[in-house]
Amino acid sequence: MTYSERPAARPGVVLWQSRPVDAQSSLILPDGCLDLLWDGATLQVAGPDTVARLHAPGRPAGFTALRFAAATGPCALGVSAADVVDQLVPLRDIWGDVRTARLEEQVAAGGAPALEQWLRSAPEPSDPLGARVFGLARTGLPVGEIADHVGFSARQLQRRSQELFGYGAGHLVRVLRLQKALASARSGQPLSMVAADAGYYDQPHFSREIRALTGRTPTDLLR
Incomplete structure (x- = not known):
């Protein structure tokens, strides 16, 4: 797959994008991070992986996402990492339909800049x-x-x-x-x-x- 990343609008967060170029599966390695994924249709939370896992290609065609390191994700998204570890959870299950639909509409229209705009206003950890x-x-x-x-x-x-x-x-x-x-x-x-x-x-x-x-x-x- 093609992959790119850059620092996002907040320390400890990376904006990354990927697009598959063939039908091969890709290996996702554990990194101690939590991700907010946009697959072109829905927002999902990828919890921290304990071990590597295979991601099979297919729909979606790719991802635009925020990767939260150093425990910045749980505060920003309002979820305990323990509740999503080794899981891919629809954001609606965490935020509810109305709040999630609002952000999904913004990201569908604005792409990566819309994700970063949300990030600028998301809660930050008060405890270091x-x-x-x-x-x-x-x-x-x-x-x-x-x-x-x-x-x-x-x-x-x-x-x-x-x-x-x-x-x-x-x-x-x-x-x-x-x-x-x-x-x-x-x-x-x-x-x-x-x-x-x-x-x-x-x-x-x-x-x-x-x-x-x-x-x-x-x-x-x-x-």
């Missing part, structure tokens, strides 16, 4: 917890240390992380470590160096984690 946990998880810190940094017990952090990200901080660390490793590998770095730089214990640990999260070996995934 989501951004802090996301940032600490990207460094690869153990869950206990993340909890200490934000002043929570491990149990409190688990509950709040599920609300903000759809899963606990430990799984978020794994997902963000996967994204870091793939970014390094795509730049041409040897896999042996990728594993060490991304924070895996060793090459076997790297391979096990990639298979657990994507169902593929590192080499197959990059291919």
Whole structure:
């Protein structure tokens, strides 16, 4: 498929668009984010994925979407990430028919600029917890240390992380470590160096984690 993205009108949010160019399925990797998708007819919320999943081509022809990182999505959309994790949920099920229809009409007429216009007026997180946990998880810190940094017990952090990200901080660390490793590998770095730089214990640990999260070996995934 063809794919493009750029920063949206708010920090932590990306505007992206995709169009399929053939009939092949595409692999969607977990990234700790929540998306608001426009498929040309309806708005849907794609909850955070715990593991990779295949997206089969067909209708819709493509997407225009907002990707919310660092727990900005639940506040903007008024939904707990735990309620939509691993799901594709019609926005109507969250907002109701009237409010959703109003935004769908605007996006149908105005496309990506209309989505960004809505984003400018959407609620922003008043609590920095989501951004802090996301940032600490990207460094690869153990869950206990993340909890200490934000002043929570491990149990409190688990509950709040599920609300903000759809899963606990430990799984978020794994997902963000996967994204870091793939970014390094795509730049041409040897896999042996990728594993060490991304924070895996060793090459076997790297391979096990990639298979657990994507169902593929590192080499197959990059291919």
